[in-house]
Every structure is written in C-alpha cells, then in structure tokens.
Amino acid sequence: MDPQGLLCPAAALLLLMVHFGSPVCVEVPSDNQVVQGSSMKLLCISCMKREEVSADTFVEWYYKPEGGDNILIYEYSKGPLERVSPFHGRLQWDGSKDMQDVSITIHNVTLNDSGTFTCNITRELKFEIHRPSVRSSRVIHLVVTEEAGEDFTAVVSEIMMYILLVFLTFWLLVEMVYCYRKVSKNEEVSQESPTDYLAIPSENKENCSVPVEEQ
Structure with missing residues (x-):
C-alpha cells in the first residue's frame, strides 16, 4: 500500500483526537506588577494530575502585607466566598468550571495592596475505598506602582x-x-x-x- 495513502487518514484521525480531546492545562506564572487604580488578575492555575479521577476542590487566598501576618481574603468551597478584609468589595472570582484555574481579580488596586498573595488548593480525590487529599500552593509577590514603567x-x-x-x-x-x-x-x-x-x-x-x- 502506498505510504502517502495512509498519511491523509492518519492526519484526519490526529485532528479528531485533538478536537475531541480534553483541553491541555498549562501552569503559567502570574504577573506581579500593576499600576494603582487599575485591575489586577492574580493568576493561579493548578493542573489536575489525574483527570480520570473526580475530585472536590477547595481554594483559599491569603494576603500578607510587608511586616504583617497572613489574612484570609477569599475562599472557594462549593462556591466563591469573599472574606472581610482590606480587599472587601474589590475581589472577583475568575476561576474556570473545571477548577484548574482558580484565579481572582482585584479591582481599583491601591499602593497599600502591595504584598504577598498565596493561593492554596486542596483536592479531595474521590476513590471508591478512600479519599486522599492533594495540596498545592502558588505565591505571588505583588508590587503596586504609581505610574507604569517603560518597557x-x-x-x-x-x-x-x-x-x-x-x-x-x-x-x-x-x-x-x-x-x-x-x-x-x-x-x-x-x-x-x-x-x-x-x-x-x-x-x-x-x-x-x-x-x-x-x-
């Protein structure tokens, strides 16, 4: 059989696999610099290692100012919930439905918002016999400036x-x-x-x- 005759069916099969396959999850770092008065998306992506196993996902967002302690500002447990904090009323949930992207957005950023943000993700895997938990974290050191720096x-x-x-x-x-x-x-x-x-x-x-x- 002509090898070129097999090339087209193989290419078509590959395209179908890519089209109907699950989307690829890529963990990318978040930006860490923003100008005051604008909005800033704190990117937190945690790819599930075993997509064939369903899991319950719990998310906690913490904020730590310079020289201060961690403050719980946002959490997700069966739904988004904003905590009372210096960011109250300025946070927005920007996560995905599959809970691999659990990002949040801060609106009207101020100079006092500079500090360290920590995104804690806990997944409870649903096996038939037991339910182990997998935990991961992402740390973002946010710097708020008065004016945009020249690229x-x-x-x-x-x-x-x-x-x-x-x-x-x-x-x-x-x-x-x-x-x-x-x-x-x-x-x-x-x-x-x-x-x-x-x-x-x-x-x-x-x-x-x-x-x-x-x-």
Missing part, C-alpha cells in the same frame, strides 16, 4: 525609529544636493554650447554644417 523593548524600538528617521533625512539631503549639482552642471553645459558656436569665425562656420549626401 525596555518599547524604548529600544523608539530609539531605533529615531535613528532610522535621522538616516533617511540625511540620505534625502544627500540626494537633493547630488541632483542639484547634476542639474546645474547640465545647465552650464547647455549654456556653453551656443556661446562656443557664436565664438567660431564665420569662415569656419560653414565647416560645421553637416554634409548632405547626394542620392
């Missing part, structure tokens, strides 16, 4: 743009000078030609005529 890439791009602008301006000036000199030289040559002809003696002007060949 290094943006600064480099701006510098390169100015350098390119200066180069193009210089190149344009050089081209203008070159064209001006070339035009001036052509005008001088065109002005010298009639003057040289008038300067030729009359007896020699007949020799300047173009001879006509007889048919």
